[in-house]
Structures are given as structure tokens and as C-alpha cells.
Amino acid sequence: MKMDLIDPEFPKTLERFGAGSAFECFNCGSCVAVCPLVSGHFPRKMIRYAQLGATEKILRDAKDLWKCLHCGLCSRTCPRGADPGELILSLRRFTLDHWKRWPNV
Ligand code: SF4
Ligand code: SF4
Structure with a gap:
């Protein structure tokens, strides 16, 4: 099974x-409760990925x-x-920068 890479410096x-x-963030989940998207533990899930440096998952x-409404x-x-x-x-800016540098990754 392929393991995702972790970058502990990613929050920096x-x-x-x-x-x-x-x-x-201490993962309380309040943001998930109020987010109108009510989908897949968003946005906490993404923040947890950022804390862990789970860039492949991001x-x-x-x-x-891009579903975020900026409410x-x-x-x-x-x-x-x-x-x-x-x-x-x-995270959007990070993603766009990544895709610009490595369009096929
Ligand atoms: S970002 Fe979300 S999960 Fe993290 S502390 Fe704030 S409300 Fe809680
Ligand atoms: S700003 Fe985005 S992530 Fe935050 S509650 Fe609104 S839609 Fe959800």
C-alpha cells in the first residue's frame, strides 16, 4: 500500500x-457545524491535513x-x-502554485 508523504513544516x-x-486549531469541529457546505468534515478536515503536512491529501x-463560499x-x-x-x-493559493510548478503531479 502506498503511503502519503508528510511534511511537518507545511504549516510554516x-x-x-x-x-x-x-x-x-485544536479540532473542536465548530467550523464544521456552521459551514453551510455541511460536507465531509469541511473545513476542519483540510485544516487537519495542513497541520499534519499531508500535502498529497490536500x-x-x-x-x-473551491466549494468554499467565503461566508x-x-x-x-x-x-x-x-x-x-x-x-x-x-490552501487554494498553495494548490495553484503547486499545479503551476508541477502540472502533472
Ligand atoms: S479551525 Fe475549526 S476545528 Fe479548528 S479550532 Fe477553529 S473551529 Fe475548531
Ligand atoms: S468560509 Fe467557507 S469553509 Fe468557512 S463556513 Fe463559509 S463556506 Fe464553510
Whole structure:
């Protein structure tokens, strides 16, 4: 079975794309409860991937990032100031940068 690669420095890398708050998240799930998408533990799942540096999973599920409506409910609700809405935008920027550099990966 193929193992996904993990980059423990990824939350720091994400600062280049606009958000460095991934480590603030303690996975309470409040953002999932208020997100109108109500789908697949979004956005917490993506934030957890970012914390772990599970970039292959982020890229594999990247289409979900473009479902975000930018309503800001998650960021207003987050008790830790993790700003999940901004994290989602940062993950989009990371994904676009990755695809620009490595279009076939
Ligand atoms: S509400 Fe904030 S702390 Fe809770 S899971 Fe979402 S991002 Fe993490
Ligand atoms: S900003 Fe995006 S991720 Fe956050 S609650 Fe709204 S739709 Fe969901």
C-alpha cells in the first residue's frame, strides 16, 4: 500500500500563501457545524491535513477548496482564532502554485 508523504513544516510553508494559523486549531469541529457546505468534515478536515503536512491529501481533495463560499462563518465561530476561512484561501493559493510548478503531479 502506498503511503502519503508528510511534511511537518507545511504549516510554516503555508505562511507564504497568506495564513500561518493552522497550528492554532485544536479540532473542536465548530467550523464544521456552521459551514453551510455541511460536507465531509469541511473545513476542519483540510485544516487537519495542513497541520499534519499531508500535502498529497490536500492536492487529492483540492476540488473541495473551491466549494468554499467565503461566508466567514467558520472564522467568526472558531474559538482559537485559527481563521479557517483564510486557511482555505491559503490552501487554494498553495494548490495553484503547486499545479503551476508541477502540472502533472
Ligand atoms: S473551529 Fe477553529 S479550532 Fe475548531 S476545528 Fe475549526 S479551525 Fe479548528
Ligand atoms: S468560509 Fe467557507 S469553509 Fe468557512 S463556513 Fe463559509 S463556506 Fe464553510
